[in-house]
Amino acid sequence: MISPPLLYALIMLAAPLAMVVTFSFWSQNYLDLDTTITLKNYKEAWSKPIYRVLILRSLNISIMVTLVTVLLAFPMAYFLSFRVKRNKALWLFLITIPFWTSYLLRVFLWKVILGYNGVLNSALMGLGIIDEPMTFILYNLNAVVITLAHAWAPFAILPIFVSLERIDRSLLEAAEDLGDGPFRRFFRVTLPLAMPGVIASTLIVMIPTVGDFITPKLVGGTDGLMISNMIQIQFGKANNAPLGAALAIASMVIVGSVSLVIFIAGRWFRGRAQ
Amino acid sequence: MTQNPIIDIKNVHKSFGKVEALKGVNLRIEEGEFFSLLGPSGCGKTTLLRMIAGFEEPTSGAVIIGGEPMMGIPANKRPTNMVFQSYAIFPHLSVSDNVGYGLAKKKMSRSEIAEEVNNALAMVDLVGYGDRSAHELSGGQRQRVALARALVMKPRVVLLDEPLSALDKKLREQMQIELRELQQSVGITFILVTHDQEEALIMSDRIAVLFEGEIAQVATPQTLYQQPVNERVASFIGVMNFLQAQATESADGGLGLEIPALGDVAIAKAARPEDLPAASIDRIGVRPEMLTILFDESDHAECESEGVVVGASYYGDMTYYSVQLPETEELTTVSMRNTAGRSIVASGTKVRIGWGADSIVLFS
Amino acid sequence: MRLTRFLSKNWLLTYAALYVAFLYAPVILLPLFAFNESTIIAFPLTGFTTKWFTVLFESTALHQAVKNSLIIGVVTAVLSTILGTCAARAMVRFGFPFKRGIVSFIMLPLVLPEIIVAVALLVLLMQLGFPLSIWTVIGGHVLICVPFSVAILSSAFQGLDKNLEEASLDLGETGWGTFRRVIFPLILPGVISSLLITFTISLDEFIIAFFLTGTDVTLPVYIWSQLRFPAKLPSVMALGTILLVLSVLLLVLGEWFRRRSAKQQGLDPASGGGFMQ
Numbered sequence: 001m002i003s004p005p006l007l008y009a010l011i012m013l014a015a016p017l018a019m020v021v022t023f024s025f026w027s028q029n030y031l032d033l034d035t036t037i038t039l040k041n042y043k044e045a046w047s048k049p050i051y052r053v054l055i056l057r058s059l060n061i062s063i064m065v066t067l068v069t070v071l072l073a074f075p076m077a078y079f080l081s082f083r084v085k086r087n088k089a090l091w092l093f094l095i096t097i098p099f100w101t102s103y104l105l106r107v108f109l110w111k112v113i114l115g116y117n118g119v120l121n122s123a124l125m126g127l128g129i130i131d132e133p134m135t136f137i138l139y140n141l142n143a144v145v146i147t148l149a150h151a152w153a154p155f156a157i158l159p160i161f162v163s164l165e166r167i168d169r170s171l172l173e174a175a176e177d178l179g180d181g182p183f184r185r186f187f188r189v190t191l192p193l194a195m196p197g198v199i200a201s202t203l204i205v206m207i208p209t210v211g212d213f214i215t216p217k218l219v220g221g222t223d224g225l226m227i228s229n230m231i232q233i234q235f236g237k238a239n240n241a242p243l244g245a246a247l248a249i250a251s252m253v254i255v256g257s258v259s260l261v262i263f264i265a266g267r268w269f270r271g272r273a274q
Numbered sequence: 275m276t277q278n279p280i281i282d283i284k285n286v287h288k289s290f291g292k293v294e295a296l297k298g299v300n301l302r303i304e305e306g307e308f309f310s311l312l313g314p315s316g317c318g319k320t321t322l323l324r325m326i327a328g329f330e331e332p333t334s335g336a337v338i339i340g341g342e343p344m345m346g347i348p349a350n351k352r353p354t355n356m357v358f359q360s361y362a363i364f365p366h367l368s369v370s371d372n373v374g375y376g377l378a379k380k381k382m383s384r385s386e387i388a389e390e391v392n393n394a395l396a397m398v399d400l401v402g403y404g405d406r407s408a409h410e411l412s413g414g415q416r417q418r419v420a421l422a423r424a425l426v427m428k429p430r431v432v433l434l435d436e437p438l439s440a441l442d443k444k445l446r447e448q449m450q451i452e453l454r455e456l457q458q459s460v461g462i463t464f465i466l467v468t469h470d471q472e473e474a475l476i477m478s479d480r481i482a483v484l485f486e487g488e489i490a491q492v493a494t495p496q497t498l499y500q501q502p503v504n505e506r507v508a509s510f511i512g513v514m515n516f517l518q519a520q521a522t523e524s525a526d527g528g529l530g531l532e533i534p535a536l537g538d539v540a541i542a543k544a545a546r547p548e549d550l551p552a553a554s555i556d557r558i559g560v561r562p563e564m565l566t567i568l569f570d571e572s573d574h575a576e577c578e579s580e581g582v583v584v585g586a587s588y589y590g591d592m593t594y595y596s597v598q599l600p601e602t603e604e605l606t607t608v609s610m611r612n613t614a615g616r617s618i619v620a621s622g623t624k625v626r627i628g629w630g631a632d633s634i635v636l637f638s
Numbered sequence: 639m640r641l642t643r644f645l646s647k648n649w650l651l652t653y654a655a656l657y658v659a660f661l662y663a664p665v666i667l668l669p670l671f672a673f674n675e676s677t678i679i680a681f682p683l684t685g686f687t688t689k690w691f692t693v694l695f696e697s698t699a700l701h702q703a704v705k706n707s708l709i710i711g712v713v714t715a716v717l718s719t720i721l722g723t724c725a726a727r728a729m730v731r732f733g734f735p736f737k738r739g740i741v742s743f744i745m746l747p748l749v750l751p752e753i754i755v756a757v758a759l760l761v762l763l764m765q766l767g768f769p770l771s772i773w774t775v776i777g778g779h780v781l782i783c784v785p786f787s788v789a790i791l792s793s794a795f796q797g798l799d800k801n802l803e804e805a806s807l808d809l810g811e812t813g814w815g816t817f818r819r820v821i822f823p824l825i826l827p828g829v830i831s832s833l834l835i836t837f838t839i840s841l842d843e844f845i846i847a848f849f850l851t852g853t854d855v856t857l858p859v860y861i862w863s864q865l866r867f868p869a870k871l872p873s874v875m876a877l878g879t880i881l882l883v884l885s886v887l888l889l890v891l892g893e894w895f896r897r898r899s900a901k902q903q904g905l906d907p908a909s910g911g912g913f914m915q
Contacts (some may be wrong), residue, residue: 005725005784009744012781016758023761072657079654084659087678092891098665100885102842104861105878109664112671119667153661161643204749211751214844218865228753235757235849246758349807356808363800366823375819376809428811497737 010206013144024246028239041246051230055251058226059258061141063211065148069205070198072149073156079199080157080163092161096154103151104214110147114138139221147215152208156201163192163197192269199266203259210255227251278341280305280430280463281326288487295321297487298335303431303465303480308457310466310474313484314510316353320435323467324600327433328352335399340430355424356433359440363408368397370404373422394426397456398506414445421453432457435468438473450476454580471511475499483507501547504637508559514635515560515606517599521552527579531634533558535577535599535606539631550638557637562594562609567619568626575628581606583623594616597627657764659814665882671872672879679871690876700877703860707841710856711774714779714838721780723825729788730795748785755782756849763850770852778846783836794828806825834892838885857881 025037034219045051057186076095083090113119114137121133167190174186213228220226227247234244278303288296295318300328300591303309308637311319325337326328337344339353364372372392382390384564387495395401398418403411411419417437424432437453438446454477468474475495482492491503502508505516522530527543529552566575584605595613596605608627610616619625644711675685692897694700702749725744728734747755759778763770806816844858851859864870 003724004739005721005744006786008721008780008784009746011746012777013755014743016762018753019762019765020754020758069734075650075653075806075870076657079650082655087891088680093889095661097889098661100838100842100889101665101668101882102844102858102861102878104844104858105881106664108865108874109667112667112679113663115680117678119680122680136679150660152662172857200834207749208751211753211845213753214862225875231753231757235760241761244757246762248754252751252754327804327808329807350812355782355809356805358800358801360801360803362799364802364804364805364820375806376811379810379815422732423805608742 012047019247021249023242024249026242028242042207042250044243045246045250051227052228053246054225055247056208056252058228058251059254061144061224061226062206064141065145065152065209066202066206068145069149069152069156070201073153073201074160074198077157077160078247080161091122092158095157096231097155099151105146105217106151107141107218110143110150111138114143114219134185138219140223141220142220143170143219144224144226147219148209148212151215152205155204159200159204160194160197163194163200167193174243195266195269199263202262202266206262207255207259208249278305279341280307280340281465282336282338283322283326284336284338286322286325286332286337288318288330289333290323295487297326297330299484299487299489301482301489305430306461306463306476308454308464308466308479310468310478310481311484312468312471312474312481312510312625315469316486317484318487319467319469319484323433323435323465325355326431327354328464328509353364353430354433355427355429355431356435357417357420357424357437359436361420361437361440361464363411363416363419365408367408367412369400369402369406369408369411369419372408372419373404373426374627375423376427378443391422392424394422397425397460398422398454402485414449417449421456423636425462429462429485431463431465434464435585436469439468439470445472445480447576453477467604475511483510484512493626500635502559502635502637503546505557505559508637514560514608515565516557516604517560517602517606519555521555521556523552529555529636531555531558533634534601536560536629539577539634541631541634541636545575545631547636547638550636555636559635559637560629562607564629565597565606565608566628567595567608567610569616573626573628575588576630577628579627579629581625581627583619583621586611586618588618595619597625599627645863668875668878668882672875674872677749677869677872679875690872691803691880692790693873697778697873700860703855703857704762705773706854707857710776710779710847714783714840715833716778717776718783718836719791719829719832721784722791722836724831725784725788726791726795730792730798742788744788745785747782752782752843752845753849756846759846760849769913770850771853772854772856774850774852774855774876775847778850779840779843782843782846783839786835786839787832790832791825794825798824801804831892834888838888 018095024041025039026035027038045055080088080091080095103126111118115121116133116138118133118134118138121130122139124130125133137146171189171193174184180188210226211228213226213232216224216226216229230249231244231251234240234247238244281301281303283301285300286296286299287294299318299322301322311322315320321330325332326339326344327353328344328347331345344352346423364375367375370388371392373394376388377387392401392406392508392591395404398421400415400422402419403415403419408416408419417440420437421432434453438449441449450473453464466474466477468470475498478495480494481498482500483490485506490507491498491585493501498507499511502511502514505514517533517535519531519533519534523539524530527546529541529546531539531541533539566573566574579599581599583595584598585596587594591609591610591612595610597608599606612618665718670683671679672690673686674683675687675689676683693750725741729737733736734740755778760775762768763774766772791846801814802820802824806820810817818891842858843856844862847859848855855863861874864874
């Protein structure tokens, strides 16, 4: 029974990934592919400042986005799990609804909200809180972070919510019974037990965020461009697929290792707390 | 024993990886019997039942049902039907559709199926429940539906996997009797798996006791209780006291027993198990109800001994006393019926214990 | 005073309300600007109109994109649900060598950035000389949808008592008959959830479609091309509004169906989570 989906994944995922890896060791000769194995692309990716800057910036943005998203999501998940008594399913439903609209449109709408003549600025000016439009909220990093934190909200809330739901409520009563106040109880029992969910949401948000290119393109301006935009350019206008492949692999390896560190750190934290 | 048992299990072994679940089981079950497989959890009784049903294949050996070897024959082609521990009532179907599920495969008209289903429901006392959905039923009713669903198939053997374990005590006791009566009226062979020795004793014609993948004893309930083959079976079925003893051969072919805790007694040749040399006896068994506390000076028994009451557990109808007998470290349990005018003996009281030759259980 | 006291006592509730407002902020704007008369997407609103919707009905390029997206969505939903059913059943019911590795591999697209998936498929197709079409998009979409389908269906299979299958076999039914009469009806809510979700994901997916589509553009690719022209924005808003209403309807329908069948089976309809467990 496992074979059809496995076969599909092998053909459609393993083969292409293997292809990308091979590609990254080839090079582009104007219109032809030079299939001699070379490290040229990786050298170029590392030595040209533009690529290095973009990769590091992407990593930086995705870590920031992840931090903001998970920190914002945790109280919400906590609220859903511990405060909502009835209609939990309805609340979950409510949270996911906005995400069934087109991703493109949601990103675009943030541009509308954050823009110079945008909703936020015109509303704040109308209320007399500011005199002239704020410019630091669009076409820069801030805009990218806000937009992505919004885009990945349910993916951060749900894993944390699930792990909070799994906590045996009598454990919390036991902690209280043994003399822990609400804060000590939260840090000594609730948080360590919710850690698998926090790690899961961190990874679920961080890894795909690195690969996003719509958000930086629409709201990021030049300061907010990320590596994916460059990958897209290499595959498109620049017509240098091997370099694009090398950039993709390089960024995946970096994100992969950061994820691994986070994963191990999370394990370690949980192990210590127990 | 008849020549053609309905079920003949020949030297069956079953391994799951490195775990050996059944180690050479031989068993013959007669047509029309209510047969129980009794043992602690993990003894292989459920594996054996599932093997008869066709959900497991033996690693070696043969399962023969009605004279036909069942090797390679899947569950859906065997003349057996099962009542599952969880009942496995199809939650998306009504009671009638559950009961009629297996009939759909048989070439029957709609009205014939309806009639069979109604008959089966009547058999288990569920007339009028046909349109209910599964989740509207109580535990006892689900159990009846599962039974009707098996019986309607007119199998040669009905297999029951701990069918009563999910019910509360009162209902369980009622169902034990009902199930037994139902089996007697339909005359189909029932094979019951249970870990509850009381249940097995109440319901069965014969019982097989299994320990760790091996059959320890196959016998009627009475034989099993009165003449368990070894100490393990003895302590699994009911309560048994074990006492040190020494035996000598007597001239008439019987045995002379010296039991330090109780005294001396002679066992007649008829009561002595065959092939049991006196030299091999070092312990004997005594059931708590086979020892009596002699309350009155005037009470006398075949043999008498003395002991001190150390504690008492009150069960309502019975009281179980822990008694310190002479020259024994372990306490001996003595059960007494709480009849009128009898009060509970206080701890520390010295009592006379009455017993006899037929109180003694010898193990081969 | 009263307000501050309320806020300090119910800070978590206040936070939740603000958070939900943040989640809904962009979505609320969609219908506002869809019915706004001005061509410029900014406040203040200038007046009510439905003309942006009429524009939509006249665009043949849009119709073609919608048609492509629907075909891709339906085929993707069906294929990934079938594959997801196989994988989920194997995962829940059977043990097999390298199970963990195989399962994680199938679930991998869930965490892989879409651009990687898209680029990888593009490279392969280029090398094989395979022309880009809606079928290449379907191939990519099935890949990223199967993990969702597996996640939904494995919880459906987990809720299935193994004894039910055995009971069916025991009553003389064949393996296929058991699937048809017992397993399928019981996992049907999961199957429908899976179809709905994978359809919605496919309908909304942009990056893979952007890389793998040939001349047959999908709806998100069409929208992307429209975002560059400010004059087209109000009608894009109108389109977004229609899509929003449609997906909410689909989801409500799916949820209603799931609850109804849970009720039929006597389960607690509120338990077991919604679409995204």
